[in-house]
Amino acid sequence: MKDRVYNFGAGPAMLPIPVMEKIQREWLDYNGMGVSIIEISHRAKEFVAVLEEAQALFRELTGLPDNYRILFVHGGARMQFSALPLNFAGRSPERTCLYVESGNFAKLAAKEAANLCNVVTIASSAATDYDRIPELASEQIDPSAAYLHITGNNTIYGTRWNVFPETGGVPLIADMTSELLSRKIDFSRFGVVYAGLQKNLGPSGMAMVIVREDLLGHADLQTPTLLNYTQCDKDNSLTNTTNTFAIYVIKLVLEWLKEQGGVEVIEALNEEKAARLYQVIDAADFYRGIALPEHRSIMNVSFRLPSEELDKAFLKEAEAIGLYALKGHRNAGGVRASIYNPMPMAGVEKLATFMEEFARRNG
Ligand SMILES: *Cc1c(COP(=O)(O)O)cnc(C)c1O
Numbered sequence: 001m002k003d004r005v006y007n008f009g010a011g012p013a014m015l016p017i018p019v020m021e022k023i024q025r026e027w028l029d030y031n032g033m034g035v036s037i038i039e040i041s042h043r044a045k046e047f048v049a050v051l052e053e054a055q056a057l058f059r060e061l062t063g064l065p066d067n068y069r070i071l072f073v074h075g076g077a078r079m080q081f082s083a084l085p086l087n088f089a090g091r092s093p094e095r096t097c098l099y100v101e102s103g104n105f106a107k108l109a110a111k112e113a114a115n116l117c118n119v120v121t122i123a124s125s126a127a128t129d130y131d132r133i134p135e136l137a138s139e140q141i142d143p144s145a146a147y148l149h150i151t152g153n154n155t156i157y158g159t160r161w162n163v164f165p166e167t168g169g170v171p172l173i174a175d176m177t178s179e180l181l182s183r184k185i186d187f188s189r190f191g192v193v194y195a196g197l198q199k200n201l202g203p204s205g206m207a208m209v210i211v212r213e214d215l216l217g218h219a220d221l222q223t224p225t226l227l228n229y230t231q232c233d234k235d236n237s238l239t240n241t242t243n244t245f246a247i248y249v250i251k252l253v254l255e256w257l258k259e260q261g262g263v264e265v266i267e268a269l270n271e272e273k274a275a276r277l278y279q280v281i282d283a284a285d286f287y288r289g290i291a292l293p294e295h296r297s298i299m300n301v302s303f304r305l306p307s308e309e310l311d312k313a314f315l316k317e318a319e320a321i322g323l324y325a326l327k328g329h330r331n332a333g334g335v336r337a338s339i340y341n342p343m344p345m346a347g348v349e350k351l352a353t354f355m356e357e358f359a360r361r362n363g
Contacts, residue, residue: 003322004017005322005323005324006322006323006324006346006347006351007324007325007343008324008325008326008336008337008339008343008347008351009324009325009338010155010156010178010300010325010329010336010338011155011177011178011196011198011199011204011338012198012199012203012204013198013199013200013338013340014340014342014343015202015249015253015342016253016256016341016342018256019249019252019253019256022252023248023249023252030046031046033046037050037244037245037248038245038248040244042241042242042244043238047247047248048236050244050247050248051236051237051238051242051247051251052236053251054072054247054250054251054254057254057255057258058070058208058254060258061181061257061258062185062187062263064187064210065187067213067214068187068210068211068213069210069211069212069213069233070208070209070210071209071210071211071229071232071233071237072206072207072209072237072242072243072246072247072250073206073207073208073209073226073227073229073232073237074206074226074242075206075207076197076198076204076205076206077105077175077177077194077195077196077207078105078108078112079207079227080194080207080209081108081112082112082113082116082227083209083223083227083229084109084113084147084149084173084192085113085116085117085146086116086219086220086223086224086227087215087219087220087223087227087229087230088146088147088171088173088191088192088215088218089116089117089118089146089220090146090218090219090220091146091147091171092117092144092145092146094118094144095117095146096117096118096120096142096144097113097117097119097146097147097149098119098120098121098122098141098142098145098147098148098149099113099119099120099121099122099148100121100123100124100133100148100149100150100151100165101121101123101124101125101126101134102124102125102130102133102150102151102154102159102161103125103130103151103154103155103156103157103159104130104154104157104329105151105154105156105175105177106149106151106154106175107126109149109151110149117146120142120145122136122141123135123136123140125159129157129290129332130154130156130157130332131157131159131291131292131295132159132291132292132294132295133154133159133162133295136165138165138166138167138168141165141167141168141170142170143168143169143170146170146171147170147171147172147173147191147192148165148167148170148172148173149173149174149175150165150172150173150174150175151174152175152176152178153176153177153178153179153182153297153299153300154178155177155178155199155299155300155329155338156300156302156329156331156336157290157291157300157302157332158289158290158297158299158300158301158302158336159291159292159295159296159297160179160295160296160297160298160299161174164189171192171212171215172189173190173191173192173193173194174190174192174193174194175194175195176193176194176195177196177199177207178195178199178200178297178299178300178338178340179195179200179297179299180195180200180201180208181200181257181263181266181341182200182263182266182267182270182298182299182340182341183263183270184263184264187210190210190212191211191212192209192210192211192212192215193209193210194207194208194209194210195207195208197249197250199299199338200253200299200340201250201253202246202249202250202253203243203245203246203249205243205246206242206243206246206247209229209232211229211233216229216230216233217230218230219231226239226240256342257341260341266341269345270298270299270339270341271298273298273339273343273345273348274296274298274299274301274339276345276348277301277339277348277352277355278293278296279352280352280355280356281301281303281355283356284359285363286305286359286362286363287303287304287305287355287359288303288304288305289301289303290302290303290304290332290334298339299338299339299340300336300337300338300339301336301337301338301339302332302334302336303334303335303336304333304334304335305334305362308333310362311328311333311335313362314326314335314358315327315335317354317358318351321350322350323347323350323351323354325338326351337351
């Protein structure tokens with residue numbers, strides 16, 4: 001077997017090794033049942049216990065207030081781009097939904113919603129190639145809007161909201177796909193937080209939706225059953241056959257996170273990991289960070305070298321020494337190091353040392 005590499009891919013992304021080893025150990029015989037966890041009914045008590053334990057662990061790790069529900073839904077993050085207006089636009093008489101365009105996924109979220117509601121994009125950083133979170137004044141927030149949608153961490157450009165907007169009575173909805181559980185969040189500031197699983201939480205194709213109870217019950221009549229959060233909540237995420245494997249993996253990832261000391265401990269480590277890479281970027285006039293310093297993400301570190309030829313040479317040499325999947329997204333180019341919760345400091349240190357050495361040779 002080839003040695004494991006350090007995987008900097010943006011998603012599907014690396015998972016903690018102890019989690020994958022546990023899956024392997026339990027694969028043929030889950031809990032002494034003589035079958036795999038993915039070979040039993042989604043309504044079997046053993047699986048329902050897994051789902052409920054995942055919910056309880058999430059609550060414990062995040063300090064989620066009691067008036068929030070935790071849903072596991074199909075279709076990853078982008079399916080929620082449609083589900084959000086279907087479930088919540090009806091709260092506004094004009095079906096007005098506010099969006100902030102801070103990157104590619106933010107733009108896609110607004111585009112998808114525009115088929116179903118009256119989208120107003122109230123701020124955008126497109127003009128500066130999404131190098132920042134756009135400024136947003138509270139007067140821009142129409143109090144009759146159904147919600148305000150933001151993207152907490154912009155995976156492609158490597159920016160994030162450091163201070164979340166004050167929205168008054170308008171529920172704040174955040175796509176936190178690439179950062180959920182990477183930092184402490186005061187959930188009481190949000191109406192809805194959602195995330196595709198494949199970055200910090202588990203396998204692809206599903207999402208977690210955290211929704212404040214009072215926002216349920218407003219879905220449009222034509223909402224497909226499987227996109228209806230109220231129905232999903234009633235059925236405890238088991239309306240139809242869910243992706244039992246994905247939920248089992250999330251549970252293991254949450255257990256792993258608890259063993260690491262929880263969100264505060266992992267956040268401190270994430271800060272340290274990101275700081276090490278930004279330190280190399282800022283140390284010389286060789287690497288150029290894509291995000292403005294005050295908007296930098298601690299999950300995705302995006303940067304360019306002095307030329308596209310050097311970008312290519314960098315990626316090739318990096319891969320040869322076991323630094324995998326560092327190529328930037330096609331929209332941004334350059335290099336992107338995704339350093340989600342499971343990435344150990346040793347992987348970041350190896351990348352940082354390689355960056356320093358590459359700059360010395362080519363600067
Ligand atoms: C990766 C990503 C998505 C897309 O997720 P899918 O599960 O592929 O739909 C959406 N939003 C953000 C912020 C992402 O990072």
